[in-house]
Amino acid sequence: MITRTVPDIVVGRLPRYLQALEHMHREGIKTTSSQELGEAIGISAAQIRKDLSQFGEFGKQGTGYSVAYLVEQLQAILKLTTIWDLALVGMGDLGNALARYQGFAEHGFRITAAFDNDPEKIGKEVAGLIIQDSREMKRIIPQLGIKIAMLTVPASVAQSVAEELVDAGIRAILNYAPISLNLPNEIHVENIDPIIKLQHMTYYLD
Amino acid sequence: MITRTVPDIVVGRLPRYLQALEHMHREGIKTTSSQELGEAIGISAAQIRKDLSQFGEFGKQGTGYSVAYLVEQLQAILKLTTIWDLALVGMGDLGNALARYQGFAEHGFRITAAFDNDPEKIGKEVAGLIIQDSREMKRIIPQLGIKIAMLTVPASVAQSVAEELVDAGIRAILNYAPISLNLPNEIHVENIDPIIKLQHMTYYLD
DNA sequence: TAGATTGTTAATCGATTAACAATC
């Protein structure tokens, strides 16, 4: 059986389609077109149709797409029909803000464990989570079956903590530390770094 | 005079080169090669050389690049030789965490004004900043000459607040709200949305 | 000098767009 691989750049656009479609759904919009969806997010209609065609046929000629149906299909494609447990590692200001952020739960992500190495923080409660000793990651993460971690530790320790996470069975890391992690290829890493984004924009300013 | 435009995708990689080079610089590494730099950040040596060649000749055959010199040059290309003032709009948990984050100052970004529309928050101090009424943005932002804003308001009001920011003279927005902003083409927008990144990664998990 | 590495050109690869038959 041949399974052609979908380009990662296409996969990366699907969550943006989903976000816009969920917004339409909340607004009570029942139907949309590649044209309308494209205008909402600044992507060409042709590209949206091409991207979706990688996964199946979801529309109807003449009428476009059922918003509810396309939401469902994209959720299935992105494996969002299950709840994903997250480990939150590093409970500084950012870790605390993320622990309190409602958006994760609203989208099927549940922070199930929070870690820090600071004895002052261990045992404290944040948003219903008890902060645990990061030396316990290796034990707790497999126990809870957690596959995704959000890394909000200082840059100086990010690489070694990331390695510990991989060792504990983590397979995807959302990295907030301002450093590029070197990990095995099979580990999925996405970076969130405001400095990098700001420096990208200053190029165009004067 | 012909000035070919550098592709945005190339500009977007420069901050990553800079980050890695600054790291090398702190480590006391004097010289590097496109090969070594590429391995550090997972980009091919050929691509790094090609990207840099858009802006000039910065290396020496046989020996590679002076780290300090290339840092300097990239900073100049990205307009990082001046301090950039930032407006922080929306002082919830995330806004507060960003206000306290040291990384901005360390990279030449200074949060000069913080805004919220909540009377409970206005007048309070966070990390040396007095939170101001967002109705004052139109007056204060031009006064301080602020060109860049970080937007950390709820999704429901992000579009309208963004429009107010543009109206106040803001030309670049780092958007943390989970919604795609529709703004004039000349406004530079970069999005930071953990849900989008997590959903990208779950595609590859099971 | 010999070895290493740049900057650049040409070749390859991949992504986006245009166009349109199919069809709701």
Add this chain to the structure above:
DNA sequence: TAGATTGTTAATCGATTAACAATC
């Protein structure tokens, strides 16, 4: 039916990689 819009193919466009002469 007529109009609208899909899914897909082919054409175009752009980005990445390979290769190598130049040269430190």
